[in-house]
Amino acid sequence: MKAFIDYILQFGDLNQQQIDLITKKAKILELPKEEYFSEAGKIAQQVGFVLEGVIRVCYYNNKGEEITKYFIDENNLVVDLESFNNDICSNAYVQAVTDCKLLVFSKKDWKELLDIIIPWQAIVNKIVSRVLIQKVERRSPLVSEDATTRYLMFLKIYPNVVNRVPLSYIASYLGITQSSLSRIRKNIR
Amino acid sequence: MKAFIDYILQFGDLNQQQIDLITKKAKILELPKEEYFSEAGKIAQQVGFVLEGVIRVCYYNNKGEEITKYFIDENNLVVDLESFNNDICSNAYVQAVTDCKLLVFSKKDWKELLDIIIPWQAIVNKIVSRVLIQKVERRSPLVSEDATTRYLMFLKIYPNVVNRVPLSYIASYLGITQSSLSRIRKNIR
DNA sequence: ATTGCTTTTTGCCAAATGACAAATGATTTC
DNA sequence: GAAATCATTTGTCATTTGGCAAAAAGCAAT
Numbered sequence: 001m002k003a004f005i006d007y008i009l010q011f012g013d014l015n016q017q018q019i020d021l022i023t024k025k026a027k028i029l030e031l032p033k034e035e036y037f038s039e040a041g042k043i044a045q046q047v048g049f050v051l052e053g054v055i056r057v058c059y060y061n062n063k064g065e066e067i068t069k070y071f072i073d074e075n076n077l078v079v080d081l082e083s084f085n086n087d088i089c090s091n092a093y094v095q096a097v098t099d100c101k102l103l104v105f106s107k108k109d110w111k112e113l114l115d116i117i118i119p120w121q122a123i124v125n126k127i128v129s130r131v132l133i134q135k136v137e138r139r140s141p142l143v144s145e146d147a148t149t150r151y152l153m154f155l156k157i158y159p160n161v162v163n164r165v166p167l168s169y170i171a172s173y174l175g176i177t178q179s180s181l182s183r184i185r186k187n188i189r
Numbered sequence: 190m191k192a193f194i195d196y197i198l199q200f201g202d203l204n205q206q207q208i209d210l211i212t213k214k215a216k217i218l219e220l221p222k223e224e225y226f227s228e229a230g231k232i233a234q235q236v237g238f239v240l241e242g243v244i245r246v247c248y249y250n251n252k253g254e255e256i257t258k259y260f261i262d263e264n265n266l267v268v269d270l271e272s273f274n275n276d277i278c279s280n281a282y283v284q285a286v287t288d289c290k291l292l293v294f295s296k297k298d299w300k301e302l303l304d305i306i307i308p309w310q311a312i313v314n315k316i317v318s319r320v321l322i323q324k325v326e327r328r329s330p331l332v333s334e335d336a337t338t339r340y341l342m343f344l345k346i347y348p349n350v351v352n353r354v355p356l357s358y359i360a361s362y363l364g365i366t367q368s369s370l371s372r373i374r375k376n377i378r
Numbered sequence: 379a380t381t382g383c384t385t386t387t388t389g390c391c392a393a394a395t396g397a398c399a400a401a402t403g404a405t406t407t408c
Numbered sequence: 409g410a411a412a413t414c415a416t417t418t419g420t421c422a423t424t425t426g427g428c429a430a431a432a433a434g435c436a437a438t
Contacts, residue, residue: 067333082322125314132321133271140328143364144256146426147395167416175332180395182417335396336425356386369425371387 001026003075004049004103011130012123021117025109029102031055037078037094037102043087044080044094046104051075053100054164058172059092068173070135071097071161077131078102097165142174148184150174190215192264193238193292200319201312210306214298218291220244226267226283226291232276233269233283235293240264242289243353247361248281257362259324260286260350266320267291286354331363337373339363 001023008014014022029048031037037055038044055072057080069092072078083090084107105113114121138157142150151174155162162170171178190212197203203211218237220226226244227233244261246269258281261267272279273296294302303310327346331339340363344351351359360367 061330061333065333067330069329081318085318125317128314128318129270129274129321132318132325136321136324136328139325139332140258141250141256142332143328144250144254144361145364166414172333175334177396178416179397179418183395186417355384366426367386368388368427372425375387 001103003051007049007075007077008123008127011126012119014117014119014123018117018120022113022120025105025113026103027105029100029104031096031100031102033096033099035096037096038080038083038090040091040093041089042083044083044090045107046079047084047107047110048078048102048104049076050078051101051103053102054097054161055094055100056097056165056169057092057094058169066172068169069139071158071165071169071173073158073160077127081128081132097169147174147176147180148187150176151181151184151188190292192240196238196264196266197312197316200315201308203306203308203312207306207309211302211309214294214302215292216294218293220285220289220291222285222288224285226285227269227272227279229280229282230278231272233272233279234296235268236273236296236299237267237291237293238265239267240290240292242291243286243350244283244289245286245354245358246281246283247358255361257358258328260347260354260358260362262347262349266316270317270321286358336363336365336369337376339365340370340373340377 004026005019005023008022026049028051031053037048038046040059050072052074055078056068057070057072058066058068061067078094080090080092080094082088114124141153145153151170154170154174167181168178171181174181176184193215194208194212197211215238217240220242226237227235229248239261241263244267245257246259246261247255247257250256267283269279269281269283271277303313330342334342340359343359343363356370357367360370363370365373
């Protein structure tokens with residue numbers, strides 16, 4: 001829980017009473033490997049904070065290939081924002097890659113907190129824009145680099161993820177085949 | 190100006206008095222082709238809304254290649270968010286690709302409006318998250334597609350941009366060389 | 379129209395990556 | 409611990425894309 005408090009206080013100040021209100025709403029969710037936090041075709045109903053484990057967000061492109069578009073590891077927020085905020089169906093699966101332990105807030109609780117804790121709004125907005133900017137900044141540069149550089153970028157961005165997720169997920173994240181990635185790994189050593 | 194009002198009212202309601210307060214702060218900025226709206230190494234000082242013309246956001250990667258990462262055309266917001274919000278130096282150039290006409294707000298005016306028009310905050314937050322989500326959703330899928338598919342995606346996303354910007358900008362946006370793009374164009378016809 | 383300048387297209391070859399299949403290695407299940 | 413299952417590596421070859429340079433096309437100024 002401390003990890004979560006530290007995380008949110010990076011983005012603004014809250015007094016102890018406000019922090020208590022927030023933490024009182026948080027529930028622990030144990031998500032076994034392979035299970036979904038939220039699914040394509042459904043409306044995201046919760047906000048999570050990863051305490052342990054690795055999550056991925058993936059979708060199927062129009063060739064039917066499964067594409068992993070982000071990884072989310074410890075001490076990061078996980079929420080399918082567009083779906084959660086606008087109550088529209090998501091087009092992505094948010095899935096535990098390893099056994100995970102999360103702190104979760106239901107949509108109802110989350111919205112309640114926004115109403116009753118005024119400074120919380122500003123903090124959430126900062127978090128949201130930080131999270132979104134981070135997503136662009138991480139994914140976008142991949143477009144213009146060759147496969148080896150992409151992999152090196154991945155290693156920098158997600159140093160704690162490499163050894164916990166299947167090669168195929170990383171390959172699809174990088175937009176290359178898993179054979180290519182395997183060869184790239186060999187060349188790097 | 191109407192275009193701008195229409196744009197913001199998509200995200201929430203404002204009464205006429207509030208709209209007037211906002212529009213009173215807006216200035217027209219004519220930005221000739223090639224000129225910068227904001228620059229790498231500097232702190233973004235304004236928010237803009239494109240009335241006419243095409244803008245691009247670009248940066249230099251560590252091989253020194255110039256990479257265009259977004260285009261922004263009519264009726265869209267242009268702001269280097271991370272720099273503008275956090276008063277940190279930007280790492281990107283925001284440049285007019287054609288002669289442009291913009292509606293602009295200085296940082297001071299923008300923040301003032303946020304303070305005095307309460308519902309404006311919520312609207313701005315919605316706009317910001319919409320704009321950021323759009324950036325991810327547009328750029329991210331390029332990673333996992335081949336060059337031809339990328340170009341077709343570009344055409345869908347920016348139907349009004351193709352004929353107004355140099356081929357080289359599009360090529361760097363797609364992460365391919367301009368020769369390749371030229372060949373792709375030939376094959377598509 | 380001619381010149382000079384920039385952008386786009388094309389040709390050629392090399393390098394990178396993909397597709398497919400088989401082999402190896404790792405992990406789970408009984 | 410053997411079998412079955414799944415993940416990764418490797419081999420071979422085809423395809424795509426890049427690098428480089430030259431030609432062609434477009435554009436602006438005179």
